[in-house]
Amino acid sequence: MSPAAGRRPRADALRNRERLLAEADAVFREHGTDAPLESVARRAGVAIGTLYGHFPTRRALVGALLRERNEALFEAGDTLRDQTPGEALRRWVDLVVTHAATYRGLAAMLADGADDEASELYASCARMADIGERLINRAVTAGVVRADVTGADIFALMNAGAWTREHASAEQAARLVAYTIDGMLKP
Amino acid sequence: MSPAAGRRPRADALRNRERLLAEADAVFREHGTDAPLESVARRAGVAIGTLYGHFPTRRALVGALLRERNEALFEAGDTLRDQTPGEALRRWVDLVVTHAATYRGLAAMLADGADDEASELYASCARMADIGERLINRAVTAGVVRADVTGADIFALMNAGAWTREHASAEQAARLVAYTIDGMLKP
DNA sequence: ACCTGAACACCGTTCAAGT
DNA sequence: ACCTGAACACCGTTCAAGT
Numbered sequence: 331m332s333p334a335a336g337r338r339p340r341a342d343a344l345r346n347r348e349r350l351l352a353e354a355d356a357v358f359r360e361h362g363t364d365a366p367l368e369s370v371a372r373r374a375g376v377a378i379g380t381l382y383g384h385f386p387t388r389r390a391l392v393g394a395l396l397r398e399r400n401e402a403l404f405e406a407g408d409t410l411r412d413q414t415p416g417e418a419l420r421r422w423v424d425l426v427v428t429h430a431a432t433y434r435g436l437a438a439m440l441a442d443g444a445d446d447e448a449s450e451l452y453a454s455c456a457r458m459a460d461i462g463e464r465l466i467n468r469a470v471t472a473g474v475v476r477a478d479v480t481g482a483d484i485f486a487l488m489n490a491g492a493w494t495r496e497h498a499s500a501e502q503a504a505r506l507v508a509y510t511i512d513g514m515l516k517p
Numbered sequence: 518m519s520p521a522a523g524r525r526p527r528a529d530a531l532r533n534r535e536r537l538l539a540e541a542d543a544v545f546r547e548h549g550t551d552a553p554l555e556s557v558a559r560r561a562g563v564a565i566g567t568l569y570g571h572f573p574t575r576r577a578l579v580g581a582l583l584r585e586r587n588e589a590l591f592e593a594g595d596t597l598r599d600q601t602p603g604e605a606l607r608r609w610v611d612l613v614v615t616h617a618a619t620y621r622g623l624a625a626m627l628a629d630g631a632d633d634e635a636s637e638l639y640a641s642c643a644r645m646a647d648i649g650e651r652l653i654n655r656a657v658t659a660g661v662v663r664a665d666v667t668g669a670d671i672f673a674l675m676n677a678g679a680w681t682r683e684h685a686s687a688e689q690a691a692r693l694v695a696y697t698i699d700g701m702l703k704p
Numbered sequence: 705a706c707c708t709g710a711a712c713a714c715c716g717t718t719c720a721a722g723t
Numbered sequence: 724a725c726c727t728g729a730a731c732a733c734c735g736t737t738c739a740a741g742t
Contacts, residue, residue: 343725366715377727382717441684483696486689490677497628502673506697509670513700530706553734564708569736 347384349374362434393450400454403429407461415469420511422465430492437492459485479514534571536561549621580637587641590616594648602656609652617679624679646672666701
């Protein structure tokens with residue numbers, strides 16, 4: 331039971347929360363999202379119980395991180411309206427693939443995160459999927475992309491691309507994504 | 518230190534090895550390749566040390582399993598010579614994607630398995646990559662596929678497809694693979 | 705030559721006791 | 724209201740002792 335319903339949180343609690351997020355970001359960047367939570371707590375200078383008090387699951391912690399870090403990504407996604415429909419789609423997928431690879435293991439969490447609507451991750455997933463869907467609809471309407479391509483296809487491609495980046499290389503992931511998008515274009 | 522250099526293994530050792538492989542197959546099918554090795558040993562009726570004696574790492578155990586189970590897959594790959602180059606490529610990727618998804622978590626092991634040449638998994642990976650490369654070369658020579666598509670692209674596509682099957686659905690994986698191969702075809 | 709299982713290490717998660 | 728850290732559970736891996 332973390333922060334009470336109506337009250338504003340205590341000052342030290344808020345500071346601990348911030349430190350936990352900052353150290354989690356550093357640890358996940360270096361060791362991936364499967365890194366020991368104990369090391370996050372230690373680096374933040376709090377006991378392990380404090381971490382669980384703020385973030386009851388690993389998903390919740392990653393979700394809170396993305397909530398902040400993804401703002402820039404979403405804004406970039408909105409500026410893509412200026413590009414041609416096909417180019418906007420390409421750049422959006424590339425943006426997300428690059429971004430999702432900041433933490434090793436994140437691609438899997440995002441792919442699974444579309445499931446449980448309760449998790450904080452779901453919000454980020456949904457928003458990413460939304461932008462992708464809007465871009466796809468625009469491209470379909472403009473007649474540059476096959477009519478049968480769905481938003482789910484784009485979401486799957488983003489995750490597969492991020493995963494390939496983790497397990498092969500950025501170059502290989504870029505090649506795969508490029509071929510797939512070419513295949514989605516009108517013949 | 519498992520079976521001695523020149524000698525043939527003891528009868529009970531051989532039987533234990535077989536039972537371990539059989540139970541590992543069952544457990545991995547049900548719970549994925551990350552399932553507790555302890556449960557494999559217990560089901561096989563041996564102590565955990567015996568499992569480690571036969572298979573020093575999880576990779577070695579999975580590698581030994583694939584060595585046997587992949588025979589049918591490789592034979593199927595060889596019969597694809599009868600198909601048209603493009604169709605053969607499609608069917609091969611679909612075959613591997615379906616096959617690689619029998620154990621949850623296998624896609625990741627295969628993708629990483631191309632690294633350490635010592636592991637038993639490497640043999641399976643190499644052979645899968647080889648067949649893919651032969652099919653790609655044939656398709657390129659026939660002029661139905663872009664000249665810049667590599668065997669590594671096919672290997673990456675197989676793994677990404679298998680992973681998508683694990684984390685989304687068989688249908689979604691099939692769609693993604695289909696678009697990617699379309700994008701590899703000559704314009 | 706092979707098997708056993710206790711022993712150790714490591715990490716996740718909870719919760720009674722503190723402030 | 725929040726924090727602490729011991730306690731418990733679970734699994735990986737090794738290795739001395741057995742047969």
